[in-house]
Every structure is written in C-alpha cells, then in structure tokens.
Amino acid sequence: MDMKFDLAQIAPPPHVAFPMSAPMRACAAGSCDQCGVRDRAICADLPSGDREALSQIGRRVALRAGQTVMWEGDDSMVVANVIEGTLKLSTSLGDGREQIVGVVYPSDFIGRPFGTLTPHSVTALTDARLCLFPRRAFDGFARSHGALQHRLLARTLDDLDRTRAWMLLLGRKSAREKVATFLLDMGRRLPIDRDGTIELPLSRQQVADILGLTIETVSRQMNEMKRLGVIALPGRRGVRLIDAVALEAMAGGD
Amino acid sequence: MDMKFDLAQIAPPPHVAFPMSAPMRACAAGSCDQCGVRDRAICADLPSGDREALSQIGRRVALRAGQTVMWEGDDSMVVANVIEGTLKLSTSLGDGREQIVGVVYPSDFIGRPFGTLTPHSVTALTDARLCLFPRRAFDGFARSHGALQHRLLARTLDDLDRTRAWMLLLGRKSAREKVATFLLDMGRRLPIDRDGTIELPLSRQQVADILGLTIETVSRQMNEMKRLGVIALPGRRGVRLIDAVALEAMAGGD
DNA sequence: CCGGCGCTTTGACAGAGGTCAATGCAGGGG
DNA sequence: CCCCTGCATTGACCTCTGTCAAAGCGCCGG
Numbered sequence: 112m113d114m115k116f117d118l119a120q121i122a123p124p125p126h127v128a129f130p131m132s133a134p135m136r137a138c139a140a141g142s143c144d145q146c147g148v149r150d151r152a153i154c155a156d157l158p159s160g161d162r163e164a165l166s167q168i169g170r171r172v173a174l175r176a177g178q179t180v181m182w183e184g185d186d187s188m189v190v191a192n193v194i195e196g197t198l199k200l201s202t203s204l205g206d207g208r209e210q211i212v213g214v215v216y217p218s219d220f221i222g223r224p225f226g227t228l229t230p231h232s233v234t235a236l237t238d239a240r241l242c243l244f245p246r247r248a249f250d251g252f253a254r255s256h257g258a259l260q261h262r263l264l265a266r267t268l269d270d271l272d273r274t275r276a277w278m279l280l281l282g283r284k285s286a287r288e289k290v291a292t293f294l295l296d297m298g299r300r301l302p303i304d305r306d307g308t309i310e311l312p313l314s315r316q317q318v319a320d321i322l323g324l325t326i327e328t329v330s331r332q333m334n335e336m337k338r339l340g341v342i343a344l345p346g347r348r349g350v351r352l353i354d355a356v357a358l359e360a361m362a363g364g365d
Numbered sequence: 366m367d368m369k370f371d372l373a374q375i376a377p378p379p380h381v382a383f384p385m386s387a388p389m390r391a392c393a394a395g396s397c398d399q400c401g402v403r404d405r406a407i408c409a410d411l412p413s414g415d416r417e418a419l420s421q422i423g424r425r426v427a428l429r430a431g432q433t434v435m436w437e438g439d440d441s442m443v444v445a446n447v448i449e450g451t452l453k454l455s456t457s458l459g460d461g462r463e464q465i466v467g468v469v470y471p472s473d474f475i476g477r478p479f480g481t482l483t484p485h486s487v488t489a490l491t492d493a494r495l496c497l498f499p500r501r502a503f504d505g506f507a508r509s510h511g512a513l514q515h516r517l518l519a520r521t522l523d524d525l526d527r528t529r530a531w532m533l534l535l536g537r538k539s540a541r542e543k544v545a546t547f548l549l550d551m552g553r554r555l556p557i558d559r560d561g562t563i564e565l566p567l568s569r570q571q572v573a574d575i576l577g578l579t580i581e582t583v584s585r586q587m588n589e590m591k592r593l594g595v596i597a598l599p600g601r602r603g604v605r606l607i608d609a610v611a612l613e614a615m616a617g618g619d
Numbered sequence: 620c621c622g623g624c625g626c627t628t629t630g631a632c633a634g635a636g637g638t639c640a641a642t643g644c645a646g647g648g649g
Numbered sequence: 650c651c652c653c654t655g656c657a658t659t660g661a662c663c664t665c666t667g668t669c670a671a672a673g674c675g676c677c678g679g
Binding site: 208 | 454456457458459460462463464466467477478479480484485508511514515517518519521522523524525526528529530531532533535536537538574576577617618619
Binding site: 314315316326327330331334347 | 626627628629
C-alpha cells in the first residue's frame, strides 16, 4: 500500500498554464439575471432583492484547470457557487497518498460555511468560473435568510447521502465493480455527445484517486472492458458506453 | 471479493432477545428538562417553549441491541435524536456485502429529514433510547424554526466532513493503518475506565464492516498489535490502548 | 507536418489481504 | 457451576491488486 510520493501533487506539472499559486482572476461581473446556474444554485429561490444583496457580497472569479482554490487544513476564508466547470475535493495522507472525496459541477456549492477549517482541498479539473463569497459574510447572510439556509441544508444532506453511498464502493467493491460504477456515474452526470461519447474531466490518476485504486489497475480494467466490447475508449479521455446493461451487471448490485 | 452471504444480516441471531421486527417500545415520556442530551442535541438552543412544542411532536422509544429502526430504501417516515446508546448506519450490496457508513452516539441525530427515501439502515448496537419524530411533522417544525435548522445544518456539515475523512481511510489506508485509526477514534469517543480500557460496542464483524476489511484481517491486526505490546485485549470486546504514540504512528499521517 | 513530452498501456512479479477450514474460548443459560 | 453456542483466533493457501519497469502513443508546440 505504500505508494510512491508523487511530485505532481505538490508542484504543478509544467504544462499547466497557470500554476496553482496563481492568483484567482476576477472576471466579468455579470448580474444574477444572466447567471447560468441561477435557478439551480442555492441562491435560486431567494427573492430577487435578497439575491442581489448576496451578489454584492461576492465576486465572479475564473480558474484555470489545475488551480487550487482552497487547501486542506487552511482557515476557511471563502465559499462559492460553481458557475461553470468541474472541480475535485481531495484529502491526502502525509506521504502523498490522495483520495478524491467529491467531484463538483455547475450549480454546486463549495467551501466550509460555519466552520473555521477547510476540511479538504478544492482544485479545478477544467477551466472554471465561481461566484465567490468571503466566508464570514456569507455565514452572516445565511443566518438571516432562512430560505438560503434551508437550501444549503437540503444540498448538504444530499451530499452526505451520496458520500455515504460512495463509502460502500470504497470499502466493499472490487476493482471491476468500482470502475463500472464510476463509468455509469459519469455517464449520468456529464454531457453525452451524439455518438454516445463522454469526455472525462479526469486523468487516469484522478480516476484512481476517486476509486481508491492505482492508475495501472484502472487502466487494465478499462481496457479489459473495451476488449469485452462493453465500452470504447476514443482518445485519452473519451469513453463511449456501448453496453450499459453489461456495465450495470459489472457494477454489482445497488 | 465475493463474501459469503451472511444470514445474520437477514434474520436476527438467536441470542438477540428482541428480533429486529419487534415493535419499538414506548418508554417513560420524561420532559426535556431531565433529558440527558438536552444541551447537546439539535434542540439544545431552542427557547424552552419551542422545545416543549417539538417534544409534543415526538415520543420516547427504547430499543434493544440488534433492533433496526430504519431500513435502507424504505420511505423516510421518522427522524430522531439519540438519547442513549450506540447505533450503526449501514448500506449493503445485493449479495450481502455490508459497509457501515457511520456510528452514532447520544445527542446525535438520525434519519433523513427533507427527503423521501432512507439512504441507509439504522440499527442499534447496544440497547438505546431515542426521541423519535414523524418526519413530516419534524420537517414542518424545522422549516419554521431557524435555530433548529441552523443547528441541524451545522451538524450535517460536521457529519459530511467526518464522512469524507473516513473515505481517505477506506480508499487509501492499509489494514494496519485502518485498525490503528479505528482504535484511536474509539478511544476518543467511548468512555475509558480507570485502567484505560474501552468496551467496543461492536463485534469483530462490525469492525470489519466499518473498515472495509474481513473479520480475519481485523483479528490478525489486533492480535499483532497486542503481540507488539501496543494494546491489550481483555475479553471479547475490551481494548486497552497501551501505547497511543505507537498507535498514532501506525495510523499513518492525518 | 513533425518531434518530443508525459500520460497511458502493458508485462512480469510480489505481497497484502481475502478465502476456507479448524480450533479456541468467553459468557450466557440451564 | 458447568456446558454449549457462536464469536474470535489461527493457519494454510491463493488471488487480486499494487509495484516496478518499459514501451506505446495522443496531443501540443514549433
């Protein structure tokens, strides 16, 4: 189980245009009216006056793939809505072993409100845009707006359910079952183009870090499924789910 | 990874006095004033009038070890505060493989408010007492009492953090590290008697179901630690942590 | 269009942990 | 107080997945 320490997790690989230490760039302010996640984010059912007030507290920010927004263990300074892009939540052991504990998509909420410590790092997997709030200001706003707090609670309860379901995968599923479950999950969450192909926002290493496997095992399982005709693997990050029924069977009940 | 189907998970073992199908027994009503978790449960900082109103919605219930309060997949009918005892939250695969996704103690909250499905089963590990509420009535009450909802949110956020931290253990730690981490965690949460011994509320199988291991691996790891003089194992469920520093080292960073 | 970098794949091998099968033993019931 | 039941321990073995190493090949930059 001793995995080799992976330098890439500390220093950004050279091809990452914006190193993780790059400051977040402000981007076109844009009012809530034209926000792409206006009716799905936690601010959705605020009266529009309140929503604008909340908007005043925050700012729009753009991220490049690879940039880290928050670091595990740091003070919790900001929270945010994801407007666009995909990000990962991750924790790691002292020796570099990493576990991705969540993947978030547009309209999801990130950061740790009502708490002082950031429990996990948040890193952009693709270029992304956030609606970022100072944590204390957000906390204060939420405390005085029941609707917002209710929405945040509902979302947190959902996250907790999903996270606990994932524990079953981590603790009890075989490599084959893990990979099949993962692919089905991505098929549900990512846009599917007309020939049924999805573009994973993750490298093989990151898939491994989600499933609690090594990169080699993930690669072997996926190529074995390809050999069986259950999936196709066009390009480095493409996956076409050819036989979803067979995949479901491989995913092992639930 | 094919674990043998365990009958005990369907039918209660013969020594369980109250089979899981036994109805929950009402017990001495007791007002909130003399409730042992009054100042730690989510109802703690309600004005006492509101708290009594909430109390009217609910009822006190007693459980025997082994009884299941809620079943994974059932409609979400009730939620509850744990007054006394220890309970497990668990999910399982169709073939009987099980993962314990949480262990709850007095003052913790269980059940799925604001949702229609129970995401995991809840089973008493020891005899226990609950303050049980019909879910819909609780939801309604919570919606109109910001303080309660805030407290529930804070607790859910904490649960989510703990759960995600546990994913790192499930996905990335070795058997040795898992067992060491588990023992330290129990040492923090359970009462310690004067000679430093704790009484686990869990069988070896249940420990295995928390850690994503088999019963044999758990047993081997614990006895190996005993051989190393790091812990002692008095009786079937007793554990004395002799060398906490060594245990910390075995638990592997974080 | 080509070259090279780094991710991905593939192979050979090792070892952690699962499986199967006794045996031991704690603790409740008679 | 002793027996019996079922959990826990121990051993032998084997498989799955991790480790180490090398080769393949997308994809970006020039």
